Amino acid sequence: MIAPLVKKEILSNLLSYKFIVVFLMTILLTALSMGIMYRDFDARYADYMLIRPGAGDLIALTPPNPFSVLARGLDESIGRSYEINIHDIVVRSGQKSNNLIFRFFPTPDLLYTVQVVLSLAALLFGFDQVCREREQGTLKLLLSHSVSRGELLLSKWVGNFLTLVLPFLTVFLLALLLLQLDPRFSLSWEGWLRLGLMLFLFLLYVALFLSLGILVSTLAKRAATSLVILLFLWAALVFLLPNLTTLAARQMVEVPSVRGLSEKRQQIWTREILLGIREFDPKAGQQGVASSWRRHFDVVNHEQDAMEEEYRHRFGRLVSVAKSLNRLSPVASFVYGVNAVAGTGIEEESRYKEEVLRYKNRVYKGLMDKSMLGKEASFSAFHYRYRSLGETFREGLWFDLFWLALFTFLFVVASAVAFLRYDVR
Amino acid sequence: MISQEIVLEAKDLSKRYEDGQLALDHIHLTLRRGQIYSLLGANGAGKTTTINLFLDFLKPTTGQAFVCGIDVEKEPLEAKKHLAFVSENVMLYGNFTARQNLEFFAKLGGRSLTKEEVYSLLRRVSLQEKAFEQRVKSFSKGMRQKVGLAIAIAKDSDVILLDEPTSGLDPKAAEEFQVILKELRAEGKGILMSTHDIFRAQEVADKVGIMKEGRLVLERSREELYEEDLVKIYLDYMGSPCSMGERGGRA
Numbered sequence: 001m002i003a004p005l006v007k008k009e010i011l012s013n014l015l016s017y018k019f020i021v022v023f024l025m026t027i028l029l030t031a032l033s034m035g036i037m038y039r040d041f042d043a044r045y046a047d048y049m050l051i052r053p054g055a056g057d058l059i060a061l062t063p064p065n066p067f068s069v070l071a072r073g074l075d076e077s078i079g080r081s082y083e084i085n086i087h088d089i090v091v092r093s094g095q096k097s098n099n100l101i102f103r104f105f106p107t108p109d110l111l112y113t114v115q116v117v118l119s120l121a122a123l124l125f126g127f128d129q130v131c132r133e134r135e136q137g138t139l140k141l142l143l144s145h146s147v148s149r150g151e152l153l154l155s156k157w158v159g160n161f162l163t164l165v166l167p168f169l170t171v172f173l174l175a176l177l178l179l180q181l182d183p184r185f186s187l188s189w190e191g192w193l194r195l196g197l198m199l200f201l202f203l204l205y206v207a208l209f210l211s212l213g214i215l216v217s218t219l220a221k222r223a224a225t226s227l228v229i230l231l232f233l234w235a236a237l238v239f240l241l242p243n244l245t246t247l248a249a250r251q252m253v254e255v256p257s258v259r260g261l262s263e264k265r266q267q268i269w270t271r272e273i274l275l276g277i278r279e280f281d282p283k284a285g286q287q288g289v290a291s292s293w294r295r296h297f298d299v300v301n302h303e304q305d306a307m308e309e310e311y312r313h314r315f316g317r318l319v320s321v322a323k324s325l326n327r328l329s330p331v332a333s334f335v336y337g338v339n340a341v342a343g344t345g346i347e348e349e350s351r352y353k354e355e356v357l358r359y360k361n362r363v364y365k366g367l368m369d370k371s372m373l374g375k376e377a378s379f380s381a382f383h384y385r386y387r388s389l390g391e392t393f394r395e396g397l398w399f400d401l402f403w404l405a406l407f408t409f410l411f412v413v414a415s416a417v418a419f420l421r422y423d424v425r
Numbered sequence: 426m427i428s429q430e431i432v433l434e435a436k437d438l439s440k441r442y443e444d445g446q447l448a449l450d451h452i453h454l455t456l457r458r459g460q461i462y463s464l465l466g467a468n469g470a471g472k473t474t475t476i477n478l479f480l481d482f483l484k485p486t487t488g489q490a491f492v493c494g495i496d497v498e499k500e501p502l503e504a505k506k507h508l509a510f511v512s513e514n515v516m517l518y519g520n521f522t523a524r525q526n527l528e529f530f531a532k533l534g535g536r537s538l539t540k541e542e543v544y545s546l547l548r549r550v551s552l553q554e555k556a557f558e559q560r561v562k563s564f565s566k567g568m569r570q571k572v573g574l575a576i577a578i579a580k581d582s583d584v585i586l587l588d589e590p591t592s593g594l595d596p597k598a599a600e601e602f603q604v605i606l607k608e609l610r611a612e613g614k615g616i617l618m619s620t621h622d623i624f625r626a627q628e629v630a631d632k633v634g635i636m637k638e639g640r641l642v643l644e645r646s647r648e649e650l651y652e653e654d655l656v657k658i659y660l661d662y663m664g665s666p667c668s669m670g671e672r673g674g675r676a
Binding site: 001016137138140144423424425 | 477480481482483502505506508509510512514515516518519520521525529530532533534535573576580
C-alpha cells in the first residue's frame with residue numbers, strides 16, 4: 001500500500017513550486033560551493049608548493065587536505081607552516097585563502113550548504129505534511145481508505161526524503177566524478193570510505209530536519225503556525241544554540257590568551273639568555289661554555305613545554321565543555337562529525353600541533369647533541385599522518401553519529417505517536 | 426436478487442468528547458445491502474459523528490460500529506476495505522488532474538485502473554470530458570463532488586458513506602447525483618447519507634432516520650413514509666424537546 005502513497009508524494013512535490021525552487025537552489029549552491037572550494041583548495045595548494053620545505057629546512061608543514069573542498073573546518077590552521085628553531089616554534093604563515101570574503105562570512109563549503117540550506121529545504125518540505133492535508137480536507141479522504149496512519153506517515157517521510165536528496169546526490173556525485181580528474185583527489189579505499197561516511201552524515205542530517213518538520217506538522221493545527229514554529233527552531237538549532245553555548249563554555253573555562261602565552265615564552269627566553277650572559281666564564285673553556293648554555297636552553301625548552309602543556313590542557317577542557325554544550329543542538333554533532341571524517345576537525349588540529357611539538361623536540365635534541373657531542377645532526381622532514389577512520393570513530397565520531405541518529409529517531413517516533421492521536425476531522 | 430444482509434450496523438453507539446459534550450447518545454441503526462439510509466437532522470445533531478465513527482475517525486465511548494460484520498474499532502483497516510466515503514466538500518490534490526486523483530485513490534482502494542476505465546468512471550458521474558485532464562484546483566465544488574463520487578464508485582465497496590454530498594450543489598448536479606445513487610443501490614451497495622434535504626431524502630431513501638441532540642429520535646421505512654408527511658414530522662421534531670418515542674416515533 002505504501003508504494004502508491006510514496007509515488008503520490010513524489011509526484012505532488014515535483015508539481016509544486018517549492019520543489020522547483022529547492023531543486024534549483026540545491027543544484028546551484030552545491031555546484032557553486034564545490035566549484036568555489038575547489039578553486040580555494042587549488043590556491044592553497046599553490047601556496048603550499050611555494051613554501052613547502054626544502055631539504056634541511058626545519059619547517060613543519062603539511063599539504064591542504066583534499067576533503068577540505070567539502071568541509072574546510074580548520075584545514076587552514078592545520079596547514080600553517082611552523083618554523084622550528086632552538087628556542088621556539090614560530091608560526092610563519094598559513095595557507096590562507098585568497099578570497100577575502102571568507103573573512104566576513106562563513107566559508108561556503110558543502111558542509112555549510114547542507115547545514116543551512118538543505119536543512120531549511122527539509123523543513124519547507126516537512127512543515128505542512130500533515131496539517132496541510134487536514135486543512136485542505138484530503139486527510140479524511142485518504143484515511144477513509146484502508147491505509148494505516150503509520151503507512152501514511154512513512155510514505156510522507158520516504159517520498160519527501162527522496163525528493164529532497166535526489167537533486168543533491170546527483171550534483172554531488174557529478175562533482176565528485178569531475179574532481180577525480182585531478183590527481184590530487186585520487187582516493188585510497190579509506191578515502192572513499194570517508195566520502196561515503198560524509199554522504200551518510202549529510203543524508204542523516206536532512207532526515208533529521210525532515211523528521212522535525214513532519215513532527216511539528218502533526219502537532220500544529222495550521223500550516224502557517226507550523227512554519228513559524230519551525231523557522232524559530234531552525235534558527236535556534238543552526239545558529240543560536242551553538243553560538244550561545246560556545247560563549248557559555250568560554251565563561252566557564254578560563255584559557256590564557258595566545259598573545260599572553262607568546263609574551264611569557266619570550267620572557268623565559270630573555271631571562272635565560274641574560275642569566276647565561278651573567279654566568280659566562282671565558283675561563284671555563286669551550287666545553288664548559290657550551291654546557292652552561294645547554295643548561296639554560298634546557299630550562300627554556302622545559303618551561304616552554306610545560307606552559308604549552310598547561311595551555312593545551314586548559315584549551316582541551318574548553319573544547320570538551322563547549323562541544324558537550326554545543327551538542328544540545330544536533331547541528332553541532334553534524335558539524336563536528338563531518339569535520340572529523342574530513343580530517344579538518346578540532347581534534348585533528350590538536351593532534352597536528354602535538355606532532356609539531358614532538359618534531360620540535362627531536363630537532364632540539366639533535367641540535368644540542370651536535371653542539372655538545374659534535375654529532376652530525378640530520379633531521380628528517382616533518383610528516384603528518386592524519387588520524388585513521390578507526391581512530392576518528394573512537395575519538396568522538398561514534399557519539400556524533402549516535403546523537404544525530406537518536407534525535408532523528410526521537411522525532412520520527414514522536415511524530416508517529418502524535419499522528420496516531422491526531423484528530424483528522 | 427440482492428441479498429438482504431446487513432452491511433452497516435451501529436449497536437448502542439455513543440460518543441462523548443473530552444470536554445464532556447455528548448455528541449451521540451446510544452444509537453442503534455442497521456443498513457442492508459441495496460438500501461439507502463438518509464440521516465436527517467439539524468447541524469450538530471450527530472449525523473457526521475455517526476459517519477466519523479464508522480470511518481474510525483473517532484473512537485466510540487460506548488457501543489460498536491460494524492461494517493459488513495467487522496468491528497470498526499477492532500479492525501479499522503479491514504472494515505475500511507468495505508467502505509467508501511464522500512464528504513460534504515470533497516477536497517482533492519489540486520496539482521493533480523481529475524484522472525490522476527482518481528487513479529491514485531483507486532490504487533489506495535486496491536484497484537489499478539486503465540486510462541479508459543478512469544475515463545469511463547468520470548463519464549459516469551457526468552464530468553465534462555475536457556475536465557478529465559485538467560488540474561482539479563480549478564474545479565468548482567460540483568465538479569469535485571463528481572470526482573469524489575467517481576472515487577467512491579471506483580473502490581467498488583459494499584458500503585458508501587455520504588456526508589451531506591449535495592449541499593451547495595446546483596439542482597441539476599444534485600439531480601445527477603441522485604440518479605447515480607439509485608444506480609449504486611441497484612448494484613447492491615448499502616448507502617448511508619446524511620443530509621438536510623428532506624425532499625430528496627424522501628424521494629430516494631429506503632429508510633429515513635431523524636437525529637436530534639445526538640439521538641436517533643425517529644426511523645421510518647419508505648413504505649411508512651408513503652402514508653406520512655416527512656416534512657411535517659421533521660419540523661415537529663426539530664421544534665420539540667428531544668424525547669424518543671414521542672409522537673409515534675420509533676427508533
